[in-house]
Amino acid sequence: MSTRTAVVTGASGGIGAATARSLAEAGYHVALAARRTDRLEALAKELAEAGHSASVHALDVTDRAAVDAFATALGDLPPLHVLVNNAGGALGTDPVATGDPAEWRTMYEVNVLGVLHVTQALLPALTASGDGTVVVLTSTAALATYEGGAGYVAAKHAEHVIAETLRLELCGQPVRVIEIAPGMVKTEEFSLTRFHGDAEKAAAVYAGVEGPLTAEDVAETVAWAVSRPAHVNVDLLVLRPRAQASNSKVHRVR
Numbered sequence: 456m457s458t459r460t461a462v463v464t465g466a467s468g469g470i471g472a473a474t475a476r477s478l479a480e481a482g483y484h485v486a487l488a489a490r491r492t493d494r495l496e497a498l499a500k501e502l503a504e505a506g507h508s509a510s511v512h513a514l515d516v517t518d519r520a521a522v523d524a525f526a527t528a529l530g531d532l533p534p535l536h537v538l539v540n541n542a543g544g545a546l547g548t549d550p551v552a553t554g555d556p557a558e559w560r561t562m563y564e565v566n567v568l569g570v571l572h573v574t575q576a577l578l579p580a581l582t583a584s585g586d587g588t589v590v591v592l593t594s595t596a597a598l599a600t601y602e603g604g605a606g607y608v609a610a611k612h613a614e615h616v617i618a619e620t621l622r623l624e625l626c627g628q629p630v631r632v633i634e635i636a637p638g639m640v641k642t643e644e645f646s647l648t649r650f651h652g653d654a655e656k657a658a659a660v661y662a663g664v665e666g667p668l669t670a671e672d673v674a675e676t677v678a679w680a681v682s683r684p685a686h687v688n689v690d691l692l693v694l695r696p697r698a699q700a701s702n703s704k705v706h707r708v709r
């Protein structure tokens with residue numbers, strides 16, 4: 456029986472699904488949250504078959520009423536100790552001069568307001584646990600920019616600011632705030648979503664890159680960070696593939 460719950464938003468694929476697997480392995484009851492519940496159901500079944508404990512929660516993190524209802528539903532589960540704010544993503548690679556304001560708005564709503572909604576709604580339970588951890592999955596885009604990235608970079612910088620500010624504001628309370636900032640991670644859908652379903656453009660992102668990070672690399676890092684003793688706070692952990700020295704310097708084998 457799990458005695459602690461971990462929430463993972465965006466658990467229907469990529470880094471979120473891998474993180475849910477790692478945290479289930481670590482003994483948490485994992486509350487799987489995303490919009491596509493068919494994928495969450497499949498993951499919950501897989502976890503149950505492996506002897507783990509998971510529940511499925513349909514959730515759009517941009518919908519505050521849905522987030523509040525989700526927080527209420529968590530009351531039936533073991534105490535909440537970990538929140539992994541992972542849901543997010545990028546849309547488009549247009550320069551600032553021609554970027555689509557609607558895409559910028561969507562990125563802000565999911566990556567920034569999504570984290571705000573879920574963190575606000577779950578903080579009381581995390582605090583009540585006596586030992587809570589908020590993980591914010593940002594990106595190296597939260598720390599430096601690149602051409603064509605401004606909409607996503609701006610949203611991820613804002614997420615970084617939430618993590619930094621929350622850590623200051625919670626100082627003295629039993630909740631730590633951990634920011635994990637990965638560089639290039641080869642997941643099934645991230646680039647596909649960014650390029651509006653264009654598989655060729657999505658594949659080109661990883662072309663010739665030897666060993667981009669995998670979702671499992673990031674998941675293991677999250678699981679390691681949240682399993683440090685309660686007095687240890689991994690403030691900010693940046694991880695990149697060896698082939699990537701900055702957002703725009705990537706070694707490719709042709």
Ligand code: NAP
Pocket residue numbers: 464465466467468469470471488489490491492514515516517541542543544545565569592593594595636637638639640641642643644645646648670
């Ligand atoms: P992904 O495979 O595209 O997964 C994104 C996840 O977010 C999906 O599970 C999706 O689920 C969920 N999501 C999107 N909008 C949502 C919403 N409104 N409400 C709830 N869930 C929502 O992306 P990934 O590569 O795993 O990336 C995960 C996180 O890591 C993101 O925050 C991303 O910005 C960050 N990151 C990715 C990379 C990379 O290179 N891949 C690098 C650094 C940081 P549903 O569609 O089912 O809702």
